[in-house]
Amino acid sequence: MNLHLLKSKIVNLKSEISITGSKSETNRLLLLQAIFPNLQLENTSNSDDSDIMQKTLQSIQLPTSSIEQFDIHHAGTAMRFLTAYFAIQEGNEVILTGSSRMQERPIQILVDALNQLGADISYQNNEGFPPLKIKGKKLSQSKVSLPANISSQYISALLLIAPKLENGLELTLEGEITSIPYINMTLVLLQSIGVDTSFENNIIKVAPKREVTTQTLVVESDWSSASYWFSIVALSEIGTEITLSSYKENSLQGDSVLAEIYKDFGVETVFNENNTITISKTKNNKLSIVNYQLNNCPDIAQTIAVTCFGLGIGCDLFGLHTLKIKETDRLEALKVELTKLGAEITVTNDSLHLKASQLLYENICIATYQDHRMAMAFAPLALKVGIQIENAEVVSKSYPSFWEDLKKVGFEMQPLSSN
Structure with missing residues (x-):
């Protein structure tokens, strides 16, 4: 049209x-809700990005013996956040893909970081780009470093799954940090559901959390x-x-x-x-x-x-x-x-x-x-x-x-x- x-x-x-609600807040909270199902959300975004994120999370069959494929189209946030989410889904194997433009958008920094933590993620076509093959497993490591001037979505993707890591996460950001408000947004949302975090001298720590109290969160x-x-x-x-x-x-x-x-x-x-x-x-x-x-x-x-x-x-x-x-x-x-x-x-x-x-x-x-x-x-x-x-x-x-x-x-x- x-x-x-x-x-x-x-x-x-x-x-x-x-x-309607912030796409940035909504997508973070949708991922946290998938990890902690007793969270309730209000005023969520009606955007395509949030819709595809929600539908993907709702359609996952856990556990399953077959390889599932998910197409998130143009949704960049969903690609980054779901890459991290699928990496910790023990026993599941998925292909995560997107539009032709999405397959031109780099994701290697996030994949490398997750693999350093113990994930099993590989590339289906071009090295460093979607589609990805992700075998979910328990991540054994808790420390990783990233360049600080990258998209904050890479950083937030790691922080959002951190409560489910056995020993939490210690993330070191190297250099000048980009998009600090988006990192702080992720940390504040984690804190709001009872997850302990700290952000000092370019080091972010997120404590492990098995479960959170039932609560309703209203998206700005x-x-x-x-x-x-x-x-x-x-x-x-x-x-x-x-x-x-x-x-x-x-x-x-x-x-x-x-x-x-x-x-x-x-x-x-x-x-x-x-x-x-x-x-x-x-x-x-x-x-x-x-x-x-x-x-x-x-x-x-x-x-x-x-x-x-x-x-x-x-x-x-x-x-x-x-x-x-x-x-x-x-x-x-x-x-x-x-x-x-x-x-x-x-x-x-x-x-x-x-x-x-x-x-x-x-x-x-x-x-x-x-x-x-x-x-x-x-x-x-x-x-x-x-x-x-x-x-x-x-x-x-x-x-x-x-x-x-x-x-x-x-x-x-x-x-x-x-x-």
Whole structure:
């Protein structure tokens, strides 16, 4: 499905949008729930990624004598977390695979670490990449080291299974750590169910835990999904106000830094008592360029870059090396698609540099590269020019109701032929 978003101003200056639970929190808790079945979850994400994670965990037949195959499609988090989970399922043997793009995304660092702990994981096709053959077994070792600048999902995958290791886990991170908030999120969730953890001097320790008390955990709504609403408000007229639920001021999610960053674009955030936030456009800032280090929140880089372009502001964004191994090479994809609209942009292996300029072209078709964030990051530009979004249904990966929610606040759109 291709969509044509017509150029229009938001009709509803004051709107309320409900966003489902954080994909990051949900997927961590789904894995913990599989390990400790007496955990109950509320406000879980309705994203494709969480859905495939949940369905895979629910469909596992334990134990079984046959080799089961699981296809997690584009779900990167599921690939990393399930690799670790299947490694500790004693007596089971599975093939874990995914889409053609997933089979191009590296996983060797995680596989090597698990095998050092005693796992039995091998590659079906290309060394270092899915699909994987995983023979579940009891992991005998408890100490392992990883480069600290890798995707935090590798680190979290190990931490999530650590309570089920006989002696727990001592994980040493070597070098400068990337995405600390996501590591802390995993540790806080472990602590919330009664698992002892520590994180000192690049060494993370997780104690073993046989069982946890029965409890219900409520997932906070997704800040990455909120980022597109911050962009919409930033690109709107003064007085535009949108209320989003459900969010906490002391969020575990690194992307909650949005509330601070978007002050630069005239957006104020108020945390309300009922776990909602109200974001409003209060002024037009006259900045010519902004500079952000986003190594703790790389998923909002696309949103920020497009916001800046829509406002005619330049930006220098750093700490983005993990974006090259996402659903697509997000840095190159941003460069190609923003250039179509008239932007002057350069990218390196870990940064993006956009010159201040004006939108030049109307009704350009933005390619999404099977990447949900490309579709959603560019959609707010319809407040400035008409724009077309190719394969718009890709948003289901993290935010299935995105287009319907845009209609609620007054965005106009028409389906286009995919041919």
